[in-house]
Amino acid sequence: MDFIEPILSVASQIYNLVENVKANKKRCRRVCQRVRALEDLVRSIKKRKQGQNSADVEKALRQLSITLTSAQELIRKYTLAKWVERIVNSSSHGDEFNSVNERLNDAFQSLSGALQVEQGNMLNQVFELSSREKEDEVDQREDDTELKRLNKPRITDEVIRMIKADELKYHYPKEPFMTTSTSEVYRGEFHGFQVAIKRYTEPVSTSPRDVRSIFNKEVSTMKRFESPNILRMFGICFQDEDGPSPQFLIVMEYCEMGSLRQVLDKCKLSWTSRACMCLDAAKGLYRLHQTEEKSKVHGCINSSTFLVDKGYTVKLGGFELAKTETSLKKQAKDKGSTSLCYSSPEMLGSANYVYSKECEIYSFGIVLWEIATGQKPLKDWSSQDIYQKVCKEKFQEPLPDNCPEALRQVINACRDYDSFKRPSAGELVDKLRSTVAQLEAQ
Amino acid sequence: MEPVSLPAPTLIEESNLTDWKVIGSGGFGQIYSARHHKWCCSVAIKLLHYDDGTNGSLLREMDMMRIGGSPFVIQVLGVFKGRPASSGLSVQLGLVMELMERGSLACLQKTLCETPPWPLVFRLAHQVALGINFLHTLSPSVLHLDLKPSNVLLDSSLNAKLTDFGLARCYHSTTRLSKKVDREEGGTNSYMPPEAFKVTYSPTRASDIYSYGILLWSIVTGKQPYADAISSIVRFRIPLGDRPSLDEIQSQAAGIAGLRRLTNLMEKCWETKPNLRPTSHECTTETEELYKMHRHTINDAVFQVLKKLDKKEEEEGVTQQFQRVHISQASGSVLMLNLLN
Known part of the structure; x- marks a missing residue:
């Protein structure tokens, strides 16, 4: 087992680094504690005889190794003085820890699954969901107090609910900043948050009562996706509910910079950004694909479903309240004009193909290619051309020569012709976090 | 374009209608149920959202539907003109139709989440064929052009009738439709024949037969065709020969009388070449024979499904499971406007 020694060595480096962190001490120590727990598990594997370990164990170890490297990079950041200043002003560093902790937990789940470790032992307690969440929250509060960060109201404190029309304040002049064939989007304010208010302009194909019941059902069954990389929904609002043409509004987080596509069209960006x-985009996707409970797929990943806020944080949109939104649109959604450039080779090969996470990772790889190049994928290609090239000739659009190697590898792996070889969203987060840390260090 | 000369439609005024309830919506208007107190029964009323001059399509649809006279095609009872209780001020036009208590086949599929009992499958297959055959044997033929589960409505005993003539037209061999018109009026991709995706497409009776083939697949499996594919893929793959998968059906076919023959019919209907598809008459004769094999157990099957539907309804506390008809927006002739204004 040649994975074990490197894992143990990275672990011990993490312990050393933690002694020297200058910020976020509590959370760095917590990561450290969880790594120690995992180390025990890894040592127990080491004691076993060669050949006793299944392919599952090896796979879990390989994943863990990537996760640890990425955790190490994260902690290293907080040992450097210049970072302390930066993070005081940033709003998303809390989430870095969340995703590392989630990845460590994933590693624990798959390792203990592969080893068939008994439930209810000491290890399990370290990774038990409710206590993890509590610990992490306390840690964050204490770390933030130390950094004297202002305790701003958090966007996720608001529950998704029915909103009354008078709770919404519109920006004047009351003109939409975005118009689509089915909707107009206005800027406004809701309980102190900057929001986008989407108003459906077409006569809808569902009665208000049905919309209400779909909404209530969806909110009650929906897993809340609390992440800075997922577009936050606040709720829906009815206007003129009993009238002849009732109107429906969806209230969501406002992203100043618009869609990812718009940002790529107009901004010059460094490789680090x-x-x-x-990485942001991958974190959004990972939150959705994550293994706990029932994992979900988005179903429509492209550069317009991601939005960008004023701090250039990328957020995945378009799936919270997806059922409610669909009920507000006319049934004939698209007229077949959507490009096939995000469709994986296996989707192009059959109309009966069952959509999977692997298909989604392919689409996501195309989005990453767009971020890297700024260009539009397979621009002006016909369906026939796309099918011939992508599905038959296994074509990948090239990345520029100056693209950092680590980034190139990640993007190409996502676009692999063989769906089996594409990485999971979790692996993507790990690898991209390391990539970002490397680029920032340069 | 006018198929037959029609008598003036019966005007139904708002004073005759009480208890308005929204039961669904379509592309250009909501659908209500209301009680006609002189007739002592409930009716369905399809209203326009706005009186903005798009009445043409509604009126054309009405024309198409008034040629009725088949138990397998929805009956239009008259024309509504007035201010419905909830609509405020404006005078609206609407179609008054018989009310189908059990909603659409699409609703049934959604509630059941599985194939209905086999006798009901074979009866649905046969009754839909009867509806299409009725339209195709009119002189001139009427093409439905939007056959799909949401356009098959079910009465209190789950008998099927075709509805939504928003896209229907009379068949004249000389009529050519440009692609643009086809796109705007569009049917539902998954049910559209391969020839419909070509630049020059003139719908024929065989277009309906293709959609019937796909509809048969949906009736048998209880599923939607190409559920995971985006519509661009569907548009692209259908002309290449992709059709819904028969694997699941074939694994059951040995145990169910007539299922193999029904599957063969399905495949013939969705042949790529229109001239290889059977006529509606051939379809109907075949489904009639197949339905005969299951007729003796149809009452049990219907009862079983109705019980299930009632239970679901109770659970969800939803008082209605009526039709949710989707009406595609279609611009058409303004035949009846003058008559009504």
């Missing part, structure tokens, strides 16, 4: 945007 491009890699950061890739």
Whole structure:
């Protein structure tokens, strides 16, 4: 087992680094504690005889190794004085820890699954969901107090609910900043948050009562996706509900910079910011694909479903309240004009192919390619051309020569012709985090 | 374009209608149920959202539907003109139709989440064929052009009738439709024949037969065709020969009388070449024979499904499971406007 020694060595480096962190001490120590727990598990594997370990164990170890390297990079940041200043002003460093902790937990789940470790032992307690969440929250509060960060109201404190029309304040002049064939989007304010208010302009194909029941059902069953990389939904609002043409509004987080596509069209970006945007996007996707409970797929990943806020944080949108939104649109959604450039080779090969996470990772790889190049994928290609090239000739659009090697590898792996070889969203987060740390260090 | 000369439609005024309830919506208007107190029964009323001059399509649809007279095609009872209770001020036009208590086949599929009992499958297959055959044997033929589960409505005993003539037209061999018109009026991709994706497409009776083939697949499996594919892929793959998968059906076919023959019919209907598809008459004769094999157990099957539907309804506390008809927006002739204004 040649994975074990490197894992143990990275672990011990993490312990050393933690002694020297200058910020976020509590959370760095917590990561450290969890790594120690995993180390025990890894040592127990080491004691076993060769050949006793299944392919599952090896796979879990390989994953863990990537996760640890990425955790190490994260902690190293907080040992450097210049970072302390930067993070005081940033709003998303809390999430870095969340995703590292989630990855460590994933590693624990798959390792203990592969080893068939008994439930209810000491190790399990370290990774038990409710206590993890509590610990992490306390840690964050204490770390933030130390950094004297202002305790701003958090966007996720608001529950998704029915909103009354008078709770919404519109910006004047009351003109939409975006118009699509089915909707107009206005800027406004809701309980102190900057929001986008989407108003459906077409006569809808569902009665208000049905919309209400779909909404209530969806909110009650929906897993809350609390992440800075997922577009936050606040709720829906009815206007003129009993009238002849009732109107429906969806209230969501406002993203100043618009869609990822718009940002790529107008901004010149360094490789570091491009890699950061890739990492943000991957974190959004990982939150959705994550293994706990029932994992979900998005179903429509492209550069317009990601939005960008004023701090250039990328957020995945378009799936919270997806059922409610669909009920507000006319049934004939698209007229077949959507490009096939995000469709994986296996989707192009059959109309009966069952959509999977691997298909989604392919689409995501195309989005990453767009972030890296700024260009539009397979521009002006016909369906026939796309099918011939992508599905038959296994074509990948090239990346520029100056693209950092680590980033190139990640993007090409996502676009692999063989769906089996594409990475999971979790692996993507790990690899991109390391990539970003490397670029930032340069 | 006018198929037959029609008598003036019966005007139904708002004073005759009480208890308005929204039961669904279509592309250009909501659908209500209301009680006609002189007739002592409930009716369905399809209203326009706005009186903005798009009445043409509604009126054309009405023309198409008034040629009725088949138990397998929805009956239009008259024209509504007035201010419905909830609509405020404006005078609106609407179609008054018989009310189908059990909603659409699409609703049934959604509620059941599985194939209905086999006798009901074979009866649905046969009754839909009867509806299409009725339209195709009119002189001139009427093409439905938007056959799909949401356009098959079910009465209190789950008998099927075709509805939504928003896209229907009379068949004249000389009529050519440009692609643009086809796109705007569009049917539902998954049910559209391969020839419909070509630049020059003139719908024929065989277009409906293709959609019937796909509809048969949906009736048998209880599923939607190409559920995971985006519509661009569907548009692209259908002309290449992709059709819904028969694997699941074939694994059951040995145990169910007539299922193999029904599958063969399905495949013939969705042949790529229109001239290889059967006529509606051939379809109907075949489904009639197949339905005969299951007829003796149809009452049990219907009862079983109705019980299930009632239970679901109770659970969800939803008082209605009526039709949710989707009406595609279609611009058409303004035949009846003058008559009504």
